Amino acid sequence: MADASIAARIAAQPGIQRVPSPKLTLFVKRGFLDAGACAGLVAMIDAQRRPSTVSDFNGDAAFRTSETCDLAAADPLVAAVDAALAAFTGLDPLHGEPLQGQRYAVGQEFKAHTDYFEPNGVDYDRYCSVAGNRTWTAMVYLNEPEAGGATRFKAVDKTIQPETGKLVCWDNRRADGLLNPATIHHGMKVRAGTKYVITKWYRERPWGW
Ligand SMILES: O=C(O)CCC(=O)C(=O)O
Numbered sequence: 652m653a654d655a656s657i658a659a660r661i662a663a664q665p666g667i668q669r670v671p672s673p674k675l676t677l678f679v680k681r682g683f684l685d686a687g688a689c690a691g692l693v694a695m696i697d698a699q700r701r702p703s704t705v706s707d708f709n710g711d712a713a714f715r716t717s718e719t720c721d722l723a724a725a726d727p728l729v730a731a732v733d734a735a736l737a738a739f740t741g742l743d744p745l746h747g748e749p750l751q752g753q754r755y756a757v758g759q760e761f762k763a764h765t766d767y768f769e770p771n772g773v774d775y776d777r778y779c780s781v782a783g784n785r786t787w788t789a790m791v792y793l794n795e796p797e798a799g800g801a802t803r804f805k806a807v808d809k810t811i812q813p814e815t816g817k818l819v820c821w822d823n824r825r826a827d828g829l830l831n832p833a834t835i836h837h838g839m840k841v842r843a844g845t846k847y848v849i850t851k852w853y854r855e856r857p858w859g860w
């Protein structure tokens with residue numbers, strides 16, 4: 652089953668907005684992180700980044716052109732943000748993948764995709780045999796690029812604009828627990844400036860590696 656209690660907890664948080672659609676469970680909360688925390692995370696991402704990767708490579712080398720930073724769990728700021736995400740959502744922190752940062756320069760994007768792993772995909776066993784599939788996604792924008800860089804959920808015609816400290820989170824499953832293709836989303840091209848986000852993915856079972 653999907654976590655109805657998780658959705659209910661998030662829905663009850665002050666300042667939360669739920670995107671009104673029966674097709675998916677998607678929330679937005681402005682000001683989740685303050686500007687100082689965002690700036691600290693941006694500095695870490697700038698200092699230590701690698702090309703972003705994809706699973707189930709589809710032949711499009713330009714599918715995800717951003718860079719990724721594996722944020723150090725032992726860092727006090729990273730630990731505090733991780734704890735804040737778990738407290739806000741009610742999700743078990745032990746089920747979380749390590750927090751990542753993503754950086755998009757001008758022209759970079761992450762084309763339309765879902766965050767869960769395709770059970771029939773070639774990479775499923777490699778990524779899901781221990782902890783199971785992804786359940787919830789939480790993402791926080793760390794800044795506002797000068798142009799572009801919105802996140803578009805095309806199945807529900809919703810485009811979310813980057814804003815410093817704004818949290819977006821959604822359940823990758825439907826209410827009946829099946830994977831939800833309507834969660835498809837596109838990290839759109841940055842047109843001017845640089846875009847920074849953090850991403851946190853939770854799994855069905857405790858994260859084991
Ligand atoms: O950068 C964005 O707006 C979306 C990022 C994303 O979808 C991801 O990292 O899975």
Ligand SMILES: [Fe+2]
Nearest residue numbers: 764765766836
């Ligand atoms: Fe995504």
